Structures are given as structure tokens and as C-alpha cells.
Amino acid sequence: MKTASNPTPAALPDGIPSGKEYYERSLTVALLRARESTMRRFKKYSDASDLSPPQWRVLRALADGVPLDAGTLCQRCVILPPSLTRILRALSEKGIIRQVDCSDARRHMVTLTEHGQTMFGQLVGQSEDSRREIEEAFGEEKMSLLLDLLNELREITEALPPNA
Structure with a gap:
């Protein structure tokens, strides 16, 4: 007899x-x-700067200096729009990002402030040793292959028809 502490295993195909x-x-x-x-291995760096991992992803996405709109940030940072709204508000209040004028008033464009650029540089500098340590332990070729395969997996799964 099966009991609650010893349930019957689920049937699998x-x-x-x-x-x-x-x-x-x-x-x-x-x-x-x-x-x-x-x-x-990386969270300690964003924690020390009072940034959540999603806030760090936004900072990183804006690091090349090109202003981005909310839709692009959502896509690049894998963040849902309601969450991005809160993140942008928090980053703005911290003086890390600022809104940029845009010819299309419906688009909310943001860029890093000087403070945000400085913070990004510091965080990347601090975290580089951790990144290098992982790559050395895993292997440079394997890391490159892993990143290629993960990107290919994402592209393939995005191209599949939606689940019913």
C-alpha cells in the first residue's frame, strides 16, 4: 500500500x-x-553598488552610450515591461540613467549619466577577475562554444511555432 510519504511514481511516456x-x-x-x-560569483559586485541583477543588466545594455527605448531594453535585458518601468524609475532616482529627448513622444529613450558610466566601469573592472576565473577553469574554447550554442538554442526555440 502506498502512503503519502511513499507515493506512486508518476507514469512517464x-x-x-x-x-x-x-x-x-x-x-x-x-x-x-x-x-x-x-x-x-557576480552578484556580490552589483550588491555592493546597491543594484539588483535586472538593474545591472539595464546598466550593461546602456553601456555603449547609445540611448535605448523601453522595448529594446525589455528585449535585450529579458525583463517584462512592468518590471522595467520600476527599474528605470529606481535607476533614474539613483542618478544612473536619464531620459533623452526623442522625436517620437511615445518612445521613452534613456541613456547612462556620467555617474552611471563611471559605475559601469567600476563594476566591470571589479567583476573581470571572476569572469576570467570561470573562463580559465572552464576553458576559453568551451566558453566560446557554450555561448555560441546557447545563442543558437535561443534562436531555434524562438523560431519554433508557439505552444498550443
Whole structure:
């Protein structure tokens, strides 16, 4: 007899491994674990500057000096519009970004302030050792291949038809 502490395993279609192997070989779980493990090495830098990881992504997206609109920032930073609105407000209040005039009044264009540019440079400088350490441990060629494969995976999954 099965009890609440010993439930019957879920039935899986033929060819799909069960138990721990199913979980350990899950693409979504592997991606999340790799992200979390990697982010732990960098989070201390954004924390020290009182930035959340999404705020750091916006700062990084604006670092090349080209003003960007909210839609572009959402796409580049993988942030939903309501969250981006809060992030832009917080970064503006901290003096990190400023709004830029745009010929299309419907577009909200922002750029880094001088303070934001300085902060970005400091954060990149501080985090470079961590990035280099990971790349040396993993291997430069493997890191390059991983980034290429992840970008290819994203492109392929974005091109697939939507789930029903």
C-alpha cells in the first residue's frame, strides 16, 4: 500500500528516464542551475553598488552610450515591461540613467549619466577577475562554444511555432 510519504511514481511516456535521471538531465533545470551558480560569483559586485541583477543588466545594455527605448531594453535585458518601468524609475532616482529627448513622444529613450558610466566601469573592472576565473577553469574554447550554442538554442526555440 502506498502512503503519502511513499507515493506512486508518476507514469512517464516510453523512452523518458524516470526518477533522478529525469530531473538531472532536464534542460530547464540544468540551465537554471548553471545560471544560479554563475550569478553567485557576480552578484556580490552589483550588491555592493546597491543594484539588483535586472538593474545591472539595464546598466550593461546602456553601456555603449547609445540611448535605448523601453522595448529594446525589455528585449535585450529579458525583463517584462512592468518590471522595467520600476527599474528605470529606481535607476533614474539613483542618478544612473536619464531620459533623452526623442522625436517620437511615445518612445521613452534613456541613456547612462556620467555617474552611471563611471559605475559601469567600476563594476566591470571589479567583476573581470571572476569572469576570467570561470573562463580559465572552464576553458576559453568551451566558453566560446557554450555561448555560441546557447545563442543558437535561443534562436531555434524562438523560431519554433508557439505552444498550443
